[in-house]
Amino acid sequence: IGGVALVLFSRINDATFRIGVPFLVFGECIRIWSLGYMEKKGRTLAVSGPYSFVRNPLYWGNFILGLGTVLICNAIWAYLIFVIGFSIVYIGTIKAEENELENIFGVPYLNYRAHVPSFLPRLKPWKPPISDCFQWRRVLKHHEYITALGVTILIFGLYCYKKIVSE
Numbered sequence: 001i002g003g004v005a006l007v008l009f010s011r012i013n014d015a016t017f018r019i020g021v022p023f024l025v026f027g028e029c030i031r032i033w034s035l036g037y038m039e040k041k042g043r044t045l046a047v048s049g050p051y052s053f054v055r056n057p058l059y060w061g062n063f064i065l066g067l068g069t070v071l072i073c074n075a076i077w078a079y080l081i082f083v084i085g086f087s088i089v090y091i092g093t094i095k096a097e098e099n100e101l102e103n104i105f106g107v108p109y110l111n112y113r114a115h116v117p118s119f120l121p122r123l124k125p126w127k128p129p130i131s132d133c134f135q136w137r138r139v140l141k142h143h144e145y146i147t148a149l150g151v152t153i154l155i156f157g158l159y160c161y162k163k164i165v166s167e
Helices: 002-008 014-035 057-073 076-105 107-115 136-141 144-166
Strands: none
Touching (some): 002 057, 014 057, 014 136, 014 144, 057 076, 057 144, 076 107, 136 144
């Protein structure tokens, strides 16, 4: 319902499209980068790559994706609903996951948490005690191609809406 209302009451134009699409692409790139460093949740603690800048890079990527969408749609009320809704959902989720990771990994997680911020990324990466490398198999294992396809369809759909309905 929210997505339909967002599109129907949007004011999409060439400028908002040119501003918002790079956010969508950047947000998805962050997600792909993050998943390339993540094994199955609870097995190993991801601290390399994007995880050396921020503890929740997937959520950061989701935030950038959502921001790109509301930038394209250009509706003031959507910005407010997005920020409030995102905060409500992710603050609780992050807190629960941090408690779980502390229980699973203990001191190594507490050390990581002391050096890397939860949501707003560091400017310089933290140097983890053990480093890992990006692996495409992890991205595929997490089925991120589905999200990438969804972002592509979103961009195409908003573009078609702009060309057919708005113009």
